[in-house]
Amino acid sequence: MKGLKKQRRIQIVALAAVALIGATGLVGYAMQDGINFFRSPTQVMEEPPREGETFRIGGLVEEGSLKRGEGTEVAFAVTDTNATVPVRYTGILPDLFAEGQGVVALGKMEGETFVATEVLAKHDETYMPKEVVDALKEQGVYVDPAEQPES
Template identity: 70%
Template sequence: MALKSLKKQRRIQVIALAAGALIISTGLIGYAMRDGINFFRSPSQVMAEPPRATEVFRIGGLVEEGTLVRGQGETVRFSVTDGGATVPVVFTGVLPDLFDENQGMVGTGRYVEGVFEASEILAKHDETYMPKEVVDALKEQGVYQAPGS
């Protein structure tokens, strides 16, 4: 009788230990990913509800015509629009080859004092592709035109 009780107690201890390890590992994964999850926002969403300056997110839309200004060194300023709102962007680095005005782009960075400070800029990689989030944001504003139209 004592042997069965000992096995049952050991089984309960193992299950409790496994459950505790699962809870701790889930918490650590969530803590580690808190800055790694970059939510997408359109320019209209950024202007409607400006995110905190500490929040890293992705913004996408079209590079507004006439706003691309190449400064000293590798600093570039431009505006990104979805047809409903426009957000000024500053980026220091090398832009992708296909980056140009009236082209789709996605940037990762922070919105600080009314300017999106990009740490990374992606441009569409061929003549027909545009990221789904950008297409959806442009369609929502009624300014999306399919390639070739």
């Protein structure tokens, strides 16, 4: 009788472990398409993404690069002052989108151009997305507005 209880307990624990491993695998598989990694323009140029990979690119909108096309088509370039990636977007840009300001775009590379499906801009005169700040700090070009001397 004791041996049967022990065997049943081992079977239940083994079944629970298999179910947990299966559930973890399914969650990981389901989240695979929902994870969008952030890359700076330098990272995109140094290590091009896989074909069809969706990711976020961020940096500053390069001065003089904003070109409006037919309807809601817009082309601009994102830079981290070390590398520049051309971006194409069809849609309405956020009100605070401007040249020289921080931007994060979601999309895919098509050849040498990043085709964005979503563009996010800063929300006030001092805000910049954390990923963009980190990438600019790595390049050594970010100056914290709080540390700038007042004019």
